[in-house]
Amino acid sequence: MIRGRVTGRVWSSRRIDxxxxxxxxxxxxxxxxxLIALDPLGCNEGEAVLITQGSVAAAYFTKIKAPIDALIIGSIDEKN
Amino acid sequence: MIRGRVTGRVWSSRRIDxxxxxxxxxxxxxxxxxLIALDPLGCNEGEAVLITQGSVAAAYFTKIKAPIDALIIGSIDEKN
Amino acid sequence: MIRGRVTGRVWSSRRIDxxxxxxxxxxxxxxxxxLIALDPLGCNEGEAVLITQGSVAAAYFTKIKAPIDALIIGSIDEKN
Amino acid sequence: MIRGRVTGRVWSSRRIDxxxxxxxxxxxxxxxxxLIALDPLGCNEGEAVLITQGSVAAAYFTKIKAPIDALIIGSIDEKN
Amino acid sequence: MIRGRVTGRVWSSRRIDxxxxxxxxxxxxxxxxxLIALDPLGCNEGEAVLITQGSVAAAYFTKIKAPIDALIIGSIDEKN
Incomplete structure (x- = not known):
């Protein structure tokens, strides 16, 4: 997995179904x-996150074959 | 996923079936x-797109085992 | 596989289940x-480890679809 | 997919079956x-080719579990 | 696939089963x-080898889910 920090959001109205x-x-x-990652956790801008890549990112979605190669799997705890 | 912008089209007459x-x-x-990505959306040159890579790109095609490792999954909304 | 050395631990309280x-x-x-790798061996900080990446890392977990793309598969023997 | 040009051939007499x-x-x-790619099309030295990588390259071979991570999937049309 | 030359061997006594x-x-x-690759061919130090990476490397092992992401698939013929 790799670490990163959320910097923004991408919108795509015309997309595959x-x-x-x-x-x-x-x-x-x-x-x-x-990179652009799908976020199932509702993370905010500036938040430190843990990302998994490749086919295991898509396997999170069990009812559809999701064309996803990057998924946020956790928010990283940071000292305050 | 990664972002990019369409710059052209590649033609291949002799290709695997x-x-x-x-x-x-x-x-x-x-x-x-x-990179070269398959486009199921009909994107135009200059358009900003979202690309998924690896085996999840091929999984979009359910009737054939498509030898595709890069797929355009969305057109990115841009402010006008 | 790639070699590396453990430098710390990441905590994530809010994570996918x-x-x-x-x-x-x-x-x-x-x-x-x-990178961040899941450790099933109980390695310590400073230990030299062998890491596998991609979907084979997730396949180690047979009862769940683990969203893991990096796994420590061995501790590397080092001369004392 | 990525583009490249054929520069030679690799021979391996001792190989897995x-x-x-x-x-x-x-x-x-x-x-x-x-990189080294398997060529099912009979390409020549100097030819421009389209290459797919990863497990989708192996999926082209349906009767065996081919240990192939790069496959030439097309010859790129070039203006004469 | 990629080419390389064997430079040594890694030993791991404490490893996943x-x-x-x-x-x-x-x-x-x-x-x-x-990188570190599993060698089913018995290659020697200094030998030129062909390596496949990713899940196709693991698929070589059919009886176990091998956590292997790099496999030597051939010894490259070299002119003497």
């Missing part, structure tokens, strides 16, 4: 670069 | 580099 | 960069 | 670097 | 960097 509902969040990666 | 119909679009990636 | 129990260890990779 | 018949072509990638 | 028997070889990649 197997794309699950849920926010598509733009995440800046700790190692550099960024 | 399990390659699905549909445009093979060249996409310039926001993070640098480019 | 299919994330297996087990430590999420931060691993500094010999080739540069770092 | 599930490796399918077919040429193993060395391909120089447009984005830099090179 | 689904890791198959066989040497874990360290391979220096022609494109730079290195």
């Amino acid at each position: 197997t794309l699950p509902n849920g926010a598509l969040l733009e995440v800046s990666l700790d190692g550099g670069g960024s | 399990t390659l699905p119909n549909g445009a093979l679009l060249e996409v310039s990636l926001d993070g640098g580099g480019s | 299919t994330l297996p129990n087990g430590a999420l260890l931060e691993v500094s990779l010999d080739g540069g960069g770092s | 599930t490796l399918p018949n077919g040429a193993l072509l060395e391909v120089s990638l447009d984005g830099g670097g090179s | 689904t890791l198959p028997n066989g040497a874990l070889l360290e391979v220096s990649l022609d494109g730079g960097g290195s």
Whole structure:
């Protein structure tokens, strides 16, 4: 898994119909670069998150074959 | 997923027979580099798109084992 | 597989429910960069480990569809 | 998918028995670097090709579990 | 697939029990960097090898779910 921080949200009105509902969040990666991950947790901008990639991201959705290759699987606890 | 912008189209007359119909679009990636993605949405040159990669791209095609590792899954809404 | 060394642990209280129990260890990779891997072996900070990535990491968990793309599969023997 | 150009052929006499018949072509990638791809189309040196990577490359072979992670899926049409 | 050259062997006494028997070889990649691949062929140090990566590497093992993401599939013929 990789770490990142939510920087925004991407909207796509014209999309394939197997794309699950849920926010598509733009995440800046700790190692550099960024990606778009589906968020089932309702994360906020600025939140540190844990991301899984590849076919295991899609396997989270059991009723549809979701075309998802990046999924937020946890919010990382940060000291206050 | 990753973001990119359509820059052109690739034609391949001599190809394996399990390659699905549909445009093979060249996409310039926001993070640098480019790839060729299958487009089921009919995107145009210059359009911003969302791409999924790996075996989940192929899983979109349920009747054939499509040898596809990159699929456009949405057109990204852009402010006008 | 790739080699790395455990540098810390990541805690995530708010997480999806299919994330297996087990430590999420931060691993500094010999080739540069770092990732977060699930650790079924109970490794310690500073330990050299062998990591597998992708869907084979998730396949280690047979009763759940674990959203895991990196797994520690061994502790590397080091000369004392 | 990615684009590349065939630069040569690799021969391997001692190999695992599930490796399918077919040429193993060395391909120089447009984005830099090179890889070895299985060629079911009979491409020639200097030919521009389209390559798919990962498990979808192996899925092309339906009778064996082919240990193939890169497959030439088309020859790219080039203007003369 | 990618090419590399065997540079050594990694030993792991404490490992998960689904890791198959066989040497874990360290391979220096022609494109730079290195990885650890399982070797079913009995390759020697200095030998040029062909490596497949990802879930297709694990699929070589049919009786167990091997947590392997890199497999040596052939020894590359070299002119003497």
